[in-house]
Amino acid sequence: MKFCPNCDIRLKKTSGSTNLECPKCQYSEGDSTKPEEEKISEEPQSDFMVLDENEGKDVLPTIEIECEKCGNNQAVWWMLQTRSADEPTTQFYRCTKCSYTWRNYA
Ligand SMILES: [Zn+2]
Numbered sequence: 145m146k147f148c149p150n151c152d153i154r155l156k157k158t159s160g161s162t163n164l165e166c167p168k169c170q171y172s173e174g175d176s177t178k179p180e181e182e183k184i185s186e187e188p189q190s191d192f193m194v195l196d197e198n199e200g201k202d203v204l205p206t207i208e209i210e211c212e213k214c215g216n217n218q219a220v221w222w223m224l225q226t227r228s229a230d231e232p233t234t235q236f237y238r239c240t241k242c243s244y245t246w247r248n249y250a
């Protein structure tokens with residue numbers, strides 16, 4: 145709903161167009177302003193197993209694989225069964241340097 149900046153009364157739609165017009169002073173404006181698009185703030189759902197910063201560092205086996213974030217070539221890895229039992233077990237890697245975690249899609 146918009147109001148006339150001059151008379152402070154409600155603008156009405158003019159017939160045959162989307163313009164808004166003040167019935168009193170004939171002020172008109174185009175109805176081109178669209179409501180702001182809702183920003184999607186939700187993080188993409190992740191089924192990563194979240195590990196604490198230092199958890200498992202000495203326990204998990206390491207593998208030689210390149211981290212796409214920092215280029216480090218060593219990561220720890222572990223297997224994780226995803227929610228549904230009929231899905232194959234997923235392999236996860238975590239960079240030993242920057243702790244970037246990713247999964248093996250292969
Ligand atoms: Zn007006």
Ligand SMILES: [Zn+2]
Pocket residue numbers: 211212213214215216239240241242243244
């Ligand atoms: Zn890294």
